[in-house]
Every structure is written in structure tokens, then in C-alpha cells.
Amino acid sequence: MARKKRISMQDIADRLNISKNAVSLALQDKKGVSEEMRYRILSTAREMGYGEYAGQPPAGGNVLVLVPERVMSYQDNDHFRFYHDLIWGLEKSIRKRGLSAVIAPIGREMEERLQLPRQCKEISYTGIILFGIVEQAYARLVWELKTPLVMFDSYHRDLPCPAVTSANMEGAYEAVSMLLRSGHRSIGFIGPANLTTSHEERWLGYWRAMQEAGCELEMKQVLTYSAGFRQTEQEIEAYLNAADEYPSAFFCGNDRIAYLLARQLRKRGLSVPEDISVVGFDDLHYEEESGLAMTTMRVEKEQMCEAAASLLLSQKGPCREMLRMYIPPTLVARKSVLVK
DSSP: OOOOOOOOHHHHHHHHTSOHHHHHHHHTTOSSSOHHHHHHHHHHHHHHTOGGGTTOOOSOSEEEEEEEHHHHSOTTOHHHHHHHHHHHHHHHHHHHTTOEEEEEEEOHHHHHHTOOOTHHHHSOOSEEEEETTSOHHHHHHHHTTOSOEEEESSOOTTSOSOEEEEOHHHHHHHHHHHHHHTTOOOEEEEOOTTTOHHHHHHHHHHHHHHHHTTOOOOGGGEEOOOSOGGGHHHHHHHHHHHOSSOOSEEEESSHHHHHHHHHHHHHTTOOTTTTOEEEOSBOOOOGGGTTOOOBEEEOOHHHHHHHHHHHHHTOSSOOOSOOEEEEOOEEEOOSSOOOO
8 A cells, every 4th residue: 555645845835836935934933924824834734734733733622702692692583593604613613623612602791891701711712713793892802812813704903813704895896796787877785884894895895896887876875874783674764765766776785684675665665676676695594585585695604614713723822913814705696686
């Protein structure tokens, strides 16, 4: 039987199309390579089975996954099942690497009082994955723990650290470009850009597509501010009530908003897509809206979870660089868009 080839630093360098010296610097934890390249090299070393990295995760038995309790509390709501998929996807990705994921909920009162979960004091852990949809003050509290940290799904720009999200701006650009190719020139946007970086980036992707197409941006057809996620439907209703006329299509910051918009349009005797086309983001499925096949951008949740686990475990200490990993979403064309 042929002996299995021993993996060398040159093999890793060839795989990544970089120099052997860069591989050596990363494996020895020396300066001279960026954090992003260090992550890629360490991940590739584990994947290829190089020396001490062959099948060996970094030292430590636990990874804390901090999640706002409001995300975990609505098991019958399809929107929140999206987050359940991400939470347990992270658990699976971390377990694959030989560690245990400890899911630690953050209650609203804890968030307001800046109280860390008890697990932060009671157990040892390798690092933390934080759903970035917490308030910035709370995210800073976690950031200041001086432990390896990855913000997940969203992040705060004032807190430099690694983050893994969907490629929101690029995905939004693709969705709006599809509407433009379908003959729509008057396209509205609804999404709380003031609440999360995800919606902010999707708003920027919409803006970029409209600008490049030479379409005049009608701000009266845009709703980018929200007082909070619980006010979304009331805000959409008020927005539609105040509008003199509607665009021929809407791009929405997520599918929940898209379905709420469709419901409000129905109340006004308008149909999707016959009267107004609607596109969402996330690829959620609402049982009460089973008759509406929503065109959307599917977030590749499994890839995001894998990237977050690998990025966290590649750190040998707290990383305070703005390292971003954007996972491209996939356009899913269904029947909520009318070709003009």
C-alpha cells in the first residue's frame, strides 16, 4: 500500500498561490501576513492535514455563542426559525471541530443592564461568537473581554473585530438589478437601515443598482428608518397611507418585511405581482403566505456557520482588526416579480 504523502508548507503555499515564507510566518504566528491571510493559511493547514494541525482544533473545550433571547423565543414564527437555523448551524460547525458550543441567551433586561451571561464567568472557553444584533453598548461589553471574538450576521463598525455576514450589499444589488432587467424603473425600498448593518448594506446595494441604471431615486418611495422591529407592520401601513402613488416594484430588506408589505397591499386591493412586484431577502417561508411564492436572496446559512467557526478558531488571541467575511447569497426567482 502506498504511503500517504506528507503535507508540506509548500503544498499549502501552492494551494493558496502564495509564497512558502508567508505560510511559515502564519504557522509560527509571526508578523508579516494579514489576519485574513493568516486565517486562510491556518484553515488550509487543518483541511490538508499539515503536521500538528491535522485534525486538531485549537486548545480549549468550549465556544460561547451569545444570542439575544428575543431571537430564540418565537418558535412558531418563521422569521425566527431563520435564527434557530443559524444557532444550531453554529453548534454543528463547532462540534465538527471537536469543541462544544455553549448557547447562552441574552435577555432584554440583561442587555439593558449590561449583564453578561453567567457562562462567561462559570466556564472556560476558547472564544465567543456574538450575534451582532445586540445594542452597541452590550456588544462593546463583550468586545472588551479580550477573548477571541467573531460577530455574526451583523456587527458594529466602532468595534473592530472579525465578523461573518451574508454579502448584503452585493445581494441587494443583484436583486434590484433583476428587477431592472424585468423592466421596472420605479422601484421602492423598505428596510430599517438604522437598526442593523445588514439592512444598511442592503439599502446601499439598492442605491448602487439604481444609480448605475440611471434611475432617479425617489425618496418618497423609500422607508429606511424604523423605531424597532415590533413596529414594522404599523410603519409599512403608515408609509402606504401617506404615499400619493406606489412604485411598480419594491425591494425589501428581508422576507418578513416583504410578506408584511404584500399583506398591506392586499388590504388596498392590490395584488403581487400583477399590480406591484416584490422581492425580499433571506429565503424565509411563511405558512400563512403559502400562496405567495416570493422571489428572494437566499442566505447561505451553512456556509456562514462554517466560516464563523473557522474564523474564530483560527485566532490565537483577541483580534481587533476589521476582518470581514461576506458569504454570497443566491438569487431565488419565484413568482412575485412581473416582467414588464
